[in-house]
Amino acid sequence: MTRSIGGATRLFAVLGDPVAQVRAPALVNPLFAELGLDAVLVPAHVRPADLAAVVRGLEAVGNLDGLLITVPHKFTVCGLAAELGRGAELAGSANALRRRPGGGWFADNFDGAGFVAGLEHAGHPVAGRRFLLAGAGGAGTAIAVALLEAGAERLTVREPDVARLDRLVGRLERHWPGRARGSAVPPPGDADVVDVVDVVVNATPLGLRADDPMPFAPAELPPGCVVADIIMSPPDTPLLVAAAGLGHPVHHGRHMLDQQLDLYRDFFGL
């Protein structure tokens, strides 16, 4: 439930394209109500060509205190921020912007930290384990950074866009030499990699639509391998359904956002 909105209500917006699938308003607005805050988070559908105009326009809305950013704007928005936090700096992408006292936006990224916290909270430790991550987009990059920062032993990133893949692996290599590698091979051709992983993570949009191909071939996964998805709607993606059917522990998308709520509260000073 959302509390009543009046003229003095403070605003937050989540920007995405599409945006109808975002769960942040349904999660955050009840939290505002619980905290007794006269604030509301609304969705804003923003196409890539319009991002700069919207971010600048919203900066001029005096009762708007912050923005959440989702696909496909997490990279681009960094160029619209006056200052980047460490999470955004490392990942090259951001998912939260707050006002700086002197004007302009301060951007940071909590996707990766939220994902790692969600995994660990669900009983899947990160340190010393081997990961296969599909997707080197905004969320994938942030998750890659956070997994290595949290002590993952090895990380393979699979991404069909070779330029994007090389950019991410190069960045990881500079910070954590020898622990990351890339794979541009589509499934199911990477059985050699899948064979030696403890956790696979889908950070692609595959699974948002019922007829999407799966990001991993469930039948190729080694027994006991944890299968994680960051897609929140539908909660049970075809990947998770198939993996659960084969007896794998599965990890749903909502954990990442659930764990981010505390991080957001700190960031926005709520």
Next chain:
Amino acid sequence: MTRSIGGATRLFAVLGDPVAQVRAPALVNPLFAELGLDAVLVPAHVRPADLAAVVRGLEAVGNLDGLLITVPHKFTVCGLAAELGRGAELAGSANALRRRPGGGWFADNFDGAGFVAGLEHAGHPVAGRRFLLAGAGGAGTAIAVALLEAGAERLTVREPDVARLDRLVGRLERHWPGRARGSAVPPPGDADVVDVVDVVVNATPLGLRADDPMPFAPAELPPGCVVADIIMSPPDTPLLVAAAGLGHPVHHGRHMLDQQLDLYRDFFGL
């Protein structure tokens, strides 16, 4: 109460400076809920220098269907619209913008029509009566136009800004020759005018703050003169309290907005 907000929620915003006093969200959001619409109206605090950037930025928000405009933006916003409706054209100011099918905003003004409907609904007919109106700002201008259009016999507009006053009276004179006059004299110096009015209307911001001077001197009003205020917060302005104490029929600000709700529904196709 506001219904729950999700990713698919449609947005409306009311733009003003200040905006904390606006009643539109508290009135409109329960109406959306009653209508079963997944839509929300939020306040947006926008300073004059930022109006163009905000209006253009919000035009690029795909799930935002319309804007309501309040003080001090009602004049300026006309220059940001691609097309003006008859109400906005006559008044030179607008308080509602919707998208045009081909892009850009279509602006119209419902302040005047809402005020006239509110007066008549409360049992105070307009046709054939004599009015004294304080304030030639956005709302004042719209009300002046609507009163004459509804058949007011005579209208005196009092406004200390002579250029603004002359502009409005000139416009009224072109459409309704001989029925409007201006007065730049501050109260209580216009007893000659007050003496022959049936209804006085405050369309200035005087009364928003407890220590504002009154827009009319209540002691000078003739017996039976209706005293109307368009200020909605506080509901009982010092003017209305004093006038009621002297036995005058008083007319509160909320009537104007109450009557506008139906006009907005038509305008936005809800």
